[in-house]
Amino acid sequence: MTGSGTTGAAAASGSVAPPRPRLAVWKFASCDGCQLTLLNCEDELLTVASEIEIAYFPEATRAVVAGPYDLSLVEGSITTPGDAERIHEVRQASRRLVTIGACATAGGVQALRNFADTYEFRSAVYAHPEYIKTLADSTPIAAHVPVDFELHGCPIDKGQLLAVLNAFLHDRKPPIPGYSVCVECKRRGTVCVMVAHGTPCLGPVTHAGCGALCPSYGRGCYGCFGPQDHPNAASLAGRLTFLGMPGQDVQRVFRTFNAAAPAFRAESERHREAG
Amino acid sequence: MSDGGAPAGGQAGNGGSGGVSRTLHVPMLARVEGEASMHVVIYDGRVSEVELRIFEPPRFFEALLRGRAFTEPPDITARICGICPVAYQMSACQAIEDACGAIVPPPLQDLRRLLYCGEWIESHALHIYLLHAPDFLGYDSAIDLARDHRDLVERGLRLKKAGNAILTVVGGRSIHPVNVRVGGFYRLPTADELRGLRATLADALADALATVALVAGFDFPDLTHDCEYLSLRPAQGYPIDAGQVVTGGGLAFPAAEFDAHVTEEHVKHSHALHARLHGTDPYLTGPLARYALNSAALSPLAAQAARDAGLGSVCRNPFRSIIVRAVEVTYAVEEALRIIDSWEGAAAPSVPVEPRAGTGYGVTEAPRGVLYHRYRLAADGTITDARIVPPTSQNQISIEHDLRAFVQARLGLPPDELTRQCEQAIRNYDPCISCATHFLDLTVEHR
Numbered sequence: 001m002t003g004s005g006t007t008g009a010a011a012a013s014g015s016v017a018p019p020r021p022r023l024a025v026w027k028f029a030s031c032d033g034c035q036l037t038l039l040n041c042e043d044e045l046l047t048v049a050s051e052i053e054i055a056y057f058p059e060a061t062r063a064v065v066a067g068p069y070d071l072s073l074v075e076g077s078i079t080t081p082g083d084a085e086r087i088h089e090v091r092q093a094s095r096r097l098v099t100i101g102a103c104a105t106a107g108g109v110q111a112l113r114n115f116a117d118t119y120e121f122r123s124a125v126y127a128h129p130e131y132i133k134t135l136a137d138s139t140p141i142a143a144h145v146p147v148d149f150e151l152h153g154c155p156i157d158k159g160q161l162l163a164v165l166n167a168f169l170h171d172r173k174p175p176i177p178g179y180s181v182c183v184e185c186k187r188r189g190t191v192c193v194m195v196a197h198g199t200p201c202l203g204p205v206t207h208a209g210c211g212a213l214c215p216s217y218g219r220g221c222y223g224c225f226g227p228q229d230h231p232n233a234a235s236l237a238g239r240l241t242f243l244g245m246p247g248q249d250v251q252r253v254f255r256t257f258n259a260a261a262p263a264f265r266a267e268s269e270r271h272r273e274a275g
Numbered sequence: 276m277s278d279g280g281a282p283a284g285g286q287a288g289n290g291g292s293g294g295v296s297r298t299l300h301v302p303m304l305a306r307v308e309g310e311a312s313m314h315v316v317i318y319d320g321r322v323s324e325v326e327l328r329i330f331e332p333p334r335f336f337e338a339l340l341r342g343r344a345f346t347e348p349p350d351i352t353a354r355i356c357g358i359c360p361v362a363y364q365m366s367a368c369q370a371i372e373d374a375c376g377a378i379v380p381p382p383l384q385d386l387r388r389l390l391y392c393g394e395w396i397e398s399h400a401l402h403i404y405l406l407h408a409p410d411f412l413g414y415d416s417a418i419d420l421a422r423d424h425r426d427l428v429e430r431g432l433r434l435k436k437a438g439n440a441i442l443t444v445v446g447g448r449s450i451h452p453v454n455v456r457v458g459g460f461y462r463l464p465t466a467d468e469l470r471g472l473r474a475t476l477a478d479a480l481a482d483a484l485a486t487v488a489l490v491a492g493f494d495f496p497d498l499t500h501d502c503e504y505l506s507l508r509p510a511q512g513y514p515i516d517a518g519q520v521v522t523g524g525g526l527a528f529p530a531a532e533f534d535a536h537v538t539e540e541h542v543k544h545s546h547a548l549h550a551r552l553h554g555t556d557p558y559l560t561g562p563l564a565r566y567a568l569n570s571a572a573l574s575p576l577a578a579q580a581a582r583d584a585g586l587g588s589v590c591r592n593p594f595r596s597i598i599v600r601a602v603e604v605t606y607a608v609e610e611a612l613r614i615i616d617s618w619e620g621a622a623a624p625s626v627p628v629e630p631r632a633g634t635g636y637g638v639t640e641a642p643r644g645v646l647y648h649r650y651r652l653a654a655d656g657t658i659t660d661a662r663i664v665p666p667t668s669q670n671q672i673s674i675e676h677d678l679r680a681f682v683q684a685r686l687g688l689p690p691d692e693l694t695r696q697c698e699q700a701i702r703n704y705d706p707c708i709s710c711a712t713h714f715l716d717l718t719v720e721h722r
Contacts, residue, residue: 029332033357033450042436049418061416110334121338155450219461
């Protein structure tokens with residue numbers, strides 16, 4: 001059984017429909033999880049695709065529609081000289097550029113290299129490190145080009161992604177609050193794991209968006225959405241120390257998936273080097 | 276080539292010093308997870324080179340794991356792949372628990388298997404419907420396919436969503452689940468939460484069987500490979516979360532001996548690491564291998580679906596791997612239902628795991644094949660060494676080998692059609708490039 005329609009997007013849709021906004025999805029150093037979030041919108045995907053022309057999305061389609069694009073979603077961090085050039089091309093081809101996820105907004109877990117000797121990292125994994133073209137640091141997209149909006153999360157939240165798409169397609173400000181996970185815990189009625197059980201939790205300094213997932217599973221937040229808009233990381237670190245957490249562990253909890261986000265980075269540097 | 280990162284590039288070029296040479300280069304492989312390109316060199320009518328070039332930037336996970344706490348690999352290594360984070364979490368937990376001498380009781384193992392079934396369903400449905408079926412049906416994407424066959428794509432999305440429902444209930448969220456820890460889980464799902472999945476999974480079972488029937492009707496190009504298969508084989512059931520490593524040649528060994536049998540080496544003109552058995556033999560891991568080595572362990576319904584689809588006990592046409600995936604989805608849905616129906620709770624969400632100095636090994640079946648983890652711990656649980664061997668890296672030599680024969684038989688095709696068919700052939704292996712950056716191919720071409 002063989003179908004038809006292998007090419008051009010316009011042919012099938014007839015002549016009356018107005019041009020749809022064009023979306024492009026780009027990937028840099030990352031795990032693919034944030035762009036998968038778009039494909040995980042199982043109930044909405046086909047509707048989204050009828051409202052938006054998915055013009056460039058290699059994870060999902062072979063078709064390539066040339067730019068410019070009305071909206072580009074960018075996943076991943078900049079870690080190679082080639083990518084540091086490519087992001088400028090992406091920016092030039094995009095009317096709006098939104099970064100999705102911890103890699104694109106803060107450098108991701110691969111930014112742990114920023115605290116280490118990247119050449120040594122290469123040697124540890126590859127026998128011929130001199131052939132691996134990599135930059136010393138993993139940096140967020142905003143360190144290279146202007147970014148219109150940063151959507152946090154490792155991974156991003158599906159509902160927030162749809163809200164951002166909707167907002168940008170209608171030239172509205174995305175309805176994404178910058179307060180902490182604590183607000184979401186209170187809203188869903190979760191008992192504070194740190195107050196009630198002494199479980200270390202990064203919720204007070206972490207950007208909302210996940211719906212306060214970890215505390216609802218009896219686990220402290222591990223900060224995968226990165227710093228909230230006005231974090232008091234020093235105060236939280238004091239609390240973690242009071243709860244008995246050794247200095248190297250305090251450093252570690254700030255150095256995970258958003259290790260290079262300025263607020264987390266600065267706090268981690270105040271604590272003792274691990275190992 | 277360089278590790279590039281830039282998808283720009285020509286469609287086909289030529290060159291060569293003497294002879295008639297043709298270079299076929301697909302600069303960006305679409306519909307695979309991650310970024311890769313394919314490079315084929317044809318010299319005097321013979322395929323002289325096939326390279327699957329992975330230009331995904333390396334992220335150095337094994338290096339950055341050093342100095343981390345023994346409790347952290349499930350969360351950290353999940354970030355290697357957003358498509359199969361549970362596979363990373365399961366192999367990591369198994370390895371750390373092995374190092375620490377912790378035994379996870381059967382109910383918690385069942386719950387892990389249930390979580391893993393969710394990932395298999397999600398990942399396979401994604402691959403079958405959104406990534407691979409468009410090739411067989413002649414479309415650029417599932418979205419294009421939906422214009423003519425909306426019901427079919429909706430079925431795929433429904434099936435995928437059923438997998439995600441399991442991941443969300445047991446894991447907290449579908450990508451990078453938060454509920455997995457060394458020793459078990461942070462919180463046990465309630466019996467009501469598990470029972471709540473039943474209706475979704477009952478529908479999913481019908482969708483899975485319809486999927487087997489659908490893909491069995493595709494046209495399959497002729498291609499037979501004779502490569503060695505490697506998979507896990509548990510004491511009972513189909514391999515997902517546990518088992519010995521076995522091969523078609525009769526090897527059988529535990530995770531702790533993986534390093535002794537599987538070596539990674541540098542090949543000439545490439546700094547890609549390639550996994551081989553005993554330094555010589557390429558092998559294939561993933562659905563075809565699992566099926567060939569374990570088809571007798573399928574549930575009666577999945578086994579019947581496989582027979583109805585025309586699969587024998589072994590399938591050696593890589594294009595038919597899409598049928599095996601559909602059969603595995605059927606099995607995973609049934610298995611999830613079985614675990615839910617037999618769930619009697621657990622004494623605690625996790626068992627305590629005390630760190631100790633030592634080395635631990637873990638190996639499980641990611642949707643796309645065997646995933647091996649090894650950790651060395653200091654007495655306080657600090658990780659001093661890590662090794663991770665993802666499935667795509669193990670498969671790379673076999674993929675290139677298969678492609679060589681495939682292209683050789685199709686040299687008369689117009690370049691665009693040959694390119695399209697090669698892309699389809701690569702997708703047979705569901706390569707997960709994000710996982711496989713070890714195999715970064717940095718060959719510099721001089722043509």
